[in-house]
Structure formats: C-alpha cells, structure tokens
Amino acid sequence: MKILIIWRLLTVGGVNAGWRNRAIYFKKRGITTEFLYCKDLGGMHMMQDVATVYLTQDTEEINQIILKNHYDAIVVVDTSKAYSWLEKVQYDGPILVEARTPEITKLSRNLNGVxxxxxxxxxxxxxxxxxVLSILIDQHAPIKVINNCLNTSFFRPLDQGEIQLNHDPILPKNKKVVAYIGRLDVRKNWRLLLRIAKSIRMERNDIEFWVIGGARSVERDLFEQEWKSQGxxxxxKWFPVVPYQQMPHLYAKIRKSGGCTISTTKSESFGNTFIESMACGVPVVAPDISSVPEIVKHGETGxxxxxxxVKGAAECIYRLIDRPHRYDEISKTARNRVEEYFSLPVCSEQYIQLLSQIVKRGNSN
Structure with missing residues (x-):
C-alpha cells in the first residue's frame, strides 16, 4: 500500500511527530507513506529521514504528485486547499480527513469545501x-477515534549513564525543573506560564522553569519582550531549538531533577508532549480542559x-516535587499508561486495519 499525507505546515509539533512515528511503523508493515506540505516551519529535520517529503505550493506540481504516484489512499490533515486539488485531478481513491484543530472556528475553515x-x-x-467535529459535519458522517501514537522504545526513561548531561539544557544544581514544551502562541498560552513562574518565584527558590521551543512561533518576539521586562x-530559561532526537534526554533531565512538565494550553485535540513526557516517566501538570483528562489522569500520571x-497550577507542581516517594509511583504509572494506550503498535495497528478495510472496499466498488 502507498499513501499520501497532505498537511499545509511542516512543524515540529504533535501532528507531525505522530505521523513520523506512524510512517516508521507502517514501513515495517509494507506501507509506504509520503508527505506533502505547503510550508516548512522547522520540521523538515524530523521527517526527511523517514519518508519522501514534498514541499510545494505550486498547484501544477501538486497535481502531478497526486496523479503520477498512484496512491492507494490519501489522508488530508486540516488543509482545506487539498479538497480543490483532489477534485481537480479527479482522484478516485479513498480519502480520509483528519480533523486536528481544537478551535471550532479554525476547524470550520479547515473543513470548508470538504x-x-x-x-x-x-x-x-x-x-x-x-x-467538536460532530458540531460541524453531517451527523451521519463516520468518525473514528484513533489516539496519537508514540515510539516507546525512543521515548523512555533513560538510565543515568545514557543521559547527555553536557548538552543544553544543563541541569541546575539543587533545583527541580518544570518544563513548558511547545509553541509560543495564544492557544498554548505562554502568558499564563509567566504568571505561574512569577508567583512561584515569590514563594520559593528551588524551581527552575524551562521553555522548550518557539524559535519560529508567531509570538516569539512578544514572549521574549515579556520574559525580559518581567525580570x-x-x-x-528559554531554549528556542531542541532537536527532536534530543527530546528523550531533555525529559530524562527533568525526571532526574524530580521535576515535571507543565501545560498552560487553552484547548487541545490531543497533546503529544503529554504522552512524550509520561513515556519518559515525567509527570504532567496541565489544565483540566478539552481532551487533557483523556490523556493525563489526575493523581495517577500527573x-x-x-x-x-495560577495558584492551582503552583499547588499541583508542589504536590509532585515535594513528595519523592509519590513521585516515583506516578512516574511508573505514567509510563505504563502510555504503553497500554498510546504506544506505536497499539495505535498504528488500529490505523492500518482501518486503511486496509477502506482500500479493500474502494477496490471492490
């Protein structure tokens, strides 16, 4: 089988991380996965070593890619332009639409023309x-839930001797690390993070916050301005670029410090950093909203x-870092939860079964 994934943005975020993992697993099962993106926002290093990646906004070039490669199925991820491309070339194979955007207004735009x-x-x-999706589409349209997946052989608790301690970020002495990982924009809500950090700084001095990512985020400059002006x-500490391959070492440092990851998001359709963190034995502190409770179990994995x-977030952090005996239990439970529900074999096999059924049905028509 040969499939094409169409998404407009090649980022280092959770959607591409998930598809990177799937592409590796699919290859072992005889499925070739190719990717078509319109714009690279720093994610090429993540994808180019695992699959063929097309990067273009030229309509004629896109038409030729779709026509010449004879894909058995095409998956469109939050890209409304793709509907016109597929209509123009009269692609007659099965098309799956992944609806990832959690904000209903943006999701509505992404579905325009579907x-x-x-x-x-x-x-x-x-x-x-x-x-969320059910609000916007025909009530009879079939919708399937398949969790994002993670390579738990790559994202795992590293032994002491494996951790690259000399690489940035460097662990501070006698401090717990609380890490915010992801984009710097309105939805990810970095402003709340700074408010939490400011509040905690007034109460204790044994916590260091790390901001990981954001090098090409839309509010990078605004964040930097606020970060500095608030003292x-x-x-x-801000680390705008941490290569994907270094992430298990980053999580290992957080775990070694007895710290956690923190999310301040306003909404999530999933949240890959949650399962990355948990797979590496790092508890998660996050808001009790949208899809988060489906992934992070309160009191069990974070x-x-x-x-x-602000005060509630700070208290959650304290509950984790001030109870070492409880921390180890939560760390193990978090890892086990990812293995059971979000591991690469579990979720990828669900996707493969689905693809096989749809392609077989299409061929018999």
Missing part, C-alpha cells in the same frame, strides 16, 4: 475532538488544575 471530495472517513485523536530570565488558575 463536500467536494466525499471523504470515506473522518479521523480524530480523542473523544473530545469527536464531539524572569533567572527563573525561566495533576490537573482549574483553567487559568
């Missing part, structure tokens, strides 16, 4: 996202706080 292609199936990563550069609640 009726042109009559998708065989809509795919979402959580039950929460299924509820937080000593308590909040702690959830009330949305926008």
């Amino acid at each position: 009726e042109k292609i009559s998708p065989s199936l809509f795919i979402v990563p959580t039950s929460y996202q299924k509820r 937080l550069t000593e308590v909040v 702690f959830l706080y009330k949305e926008e609640h």
Whole structure:
C-alpha cells in the first residue's frame, strides 16, 4: 500500500511527530507513506529521514504528485486547499480527513469545501475532538477515534549513564525543573506560564522553569519582550531549538531533577508532549480542559488544575516535587499508561486495519 499525507505546515509539533512515528511503523508493515506540505516551519529535520517529503505550493506540481504516484489512499490533515486539488485531478481513491484543530472556528475553515471530495472517513485523536467535529459535519458522517501514537522504545526513561548531561539544557544544581514544551502562541498560552513562574518565584527558590521551543512561533518576539521586562530570565530559561532526537534526554533531565512538565494550553485535540513526557516517566501538570483528562489522569500520571488558575497550577507542581516517594509511583504509572494506550503498535495497528478495510472496499466498488 502507498499513501499520501497532505498537511499545509511542516512543524515540529504533535501532528507531525505522530505521523513520523506512524510512517516508521507502517514501513515495517509494507506501507509506504509520503508527505506533502505547503510550508516548512522547522520540521523538515524530523521527517526527511523517514519518508519522501514534498514541499510545494505550486498547484501544477501538486497535481502531478497526486496523479503520477498512484496512491492507494490519501489522508488530508486540516488543509482545506487539498479538497480543490483532489477534485481537480479527479482522484478516485479513498480519502480520509483528519480533523486536528481544537478551535471550532479554525476547524470550520479547515473543513470548508470538504463536500467536494466525499471523504470515506473522518479521523480524530480523542473523544473530545469527536464531539467538536460532530458540531460541524453531517451527523451521519463516520468518525473514528484513533489516539496519537508514540515510539516507546525512543521515548523512555533513560538510565543515568545514557543521559547527555553536557548538552543544553544543563541541569541546575539543587533545583527541580518544570518544563513548558511547545509553541509560543495564544492557544498554548505562554502568558499564563509567566504568571505561574512569577508567583512561584515569590514563594520559593528551588524551581527552575524551562521553555522548550518557539524559535519560529508567531509570538516569539512578544514572549521574549515579556520574559525580559518581567525580570524572569533567572527563573525561566528559554531554549528556542531542541532537536527532536534530543527530546528523550531533555525529559530524562527533568525526571532526574524530580521535576515535571507543565501545560498552560487553552484547548487541545490531543497533546503529544503529554504522552512524550509520561513515556519518559515525567509527570504532567496541565489544565483540566478539552481532551487533557483523556490523556493525563489526575493523581495517577500527573495533576490537573482549574483553567487559568495560577495558584492551582503552583499547588499541583508542589504536590509532585515535594513528595519523592509519590513521585516515583506516578512516574511508573505514567509510563505504563502510555504503553497500554498510546504506544506505536497499539495505535498504528488500529490505523492500518482501518486503511486496509477502506482500500479493500474502494477496490471492490
């Protein structure tokens, strides 16, 4: 089988990380996965070593890619332009639409024109996202929930001797690390992170925050301005670029410090950093909203706080870092949860079964 994934943005975020993992697994099962992107936002290094990647906005070139490669199925991820491309070339194979955007207004724009292609199936990563999508499409349209997957051989708790301690970020002495990982934009809500850091700084001095990523984020400059003007550069360290291959070492340092990861997001359809963190034995502190409770189990794999609640977030962090005996238990439970529900074999086999059924059905028509 040969499939094409179409998404407009080649980022280092969770969607591409998930598809990178799937492409590697699919290859072992005889499925070739190729990718078509319109714009690279720093994610090429993540994808180019695992699959063929097309990067173009030229309509004629895109038409030729679709026509010449004879794909058995095409998956469109939040890219409304793709519906016109597929209609123009009269692609007659099965088309699956992945609806990933959690904000309903943006998701509506991403689905504009989807009726042109009559998708065989809509795919979402959580039950929460299924509820959001159901508001926007025909009530009889089939929707399947398939969780994002993770390579738990790559993302795992590293032994002491494996950790690359001399690479940035360098672990501080006698401090717990609380790491924010991801984009710097309105939805990821870095402003709340700075408020939490400012509040904690007034109460104790044994916590260091790391901000990981954001080199090409839309609010990078705004973040940098606020970070400096609020005098937080000593308590909040910023690392705009950490290569994907280094992430298990990053999580290992957080775990070694007895720290955690923190999310301040306003909404998520899934959240890959949650399962990366948990797979590496690092507990998660996150807001109790949207899809988050489906992934992070309160009191078991981390702690959830009330949305926008600075004091509540701080208390969740303290509950983790001040109880070493409980920390180890949560760390192990987090790892086990990812193995059971979000591992590469579990989720990829669900996707393969689905693809096989849809392609077989298409060939028999």
